[in-house]
Amino acid sequence: MKVKTTRFGELEVNPTDLVTFAEGLFGFENLKKYFVVDPGDSTLILWLQSTEDEKVAFPIIEPKIFKPDYIAKLLPADLNGLDLDSLQSAKLYSILTIPGNVTEMSANLKAPVVINSSKKIGKQIVLQDSKLSVKHEMYKELKTYIVSFSSDDARRTSFEPSITIESGDLKNTKSTITRTLEAQ
Secondary structure (H helix, E strand, C coil): CEEEECCCEEEECCHHHCEECCCCECCECCCCEEEEEECCCCCCCEEEEECCCCCCEEEEECHHHHCCCCCCCCCHHHHHHCCCCCHHHEEEEEEEECCCCHHHCEECCCCCEEEECCCCEEEECCCCCCCCCCCEECHHHHHHHHHHCCCCHHHCCCCCCCEECCHHHCCCCHHHHHHHHHHC
16 A cells, blocks of 8 residues: 655555554544654664654654663553563554754653554553653663664664665655764
8 A cells, every 4th residue: 555654755555564553642642553664774763654644753763772771561451452461572662752953862761652563553651660751861872872783683673664765765854863873
């Protein structure tokens, strides 16, 4: 199926790559269908693109990339709602806020997006841990990770995004996250 997006243009998406969010995402409860886009740059930032509104795409990243000690403790009801026995069979992402000054980039660690990859269902879940922040400043941590990141793809996650975009197709994602975090 073809999906028109404002950020990436028109994309061909396999219907099996669509993830259904029965409750939508916070603030976007009416949008239920999304897919993951990999812009093909070296920032490790993916995009959760709506199929129902071409303007809606959230920058996402796996929190373990910049915060290796991150732990999301889901309640049994949350796991059941995603048809999961444990988080080991799920993908967990933080939604990013990327302001004009990319060094002020932050990640929402308090309300991660959890996707059951095999069932293609997702949910944004507010964690009960009061130590987690909605605006965790993570620019320096991400930059440190990218500097130490080798070209070995085995270090990246096993999740295969629905769509990969060549970096030339991306419309200035904050100048490709300020030239990949100012070339480290």
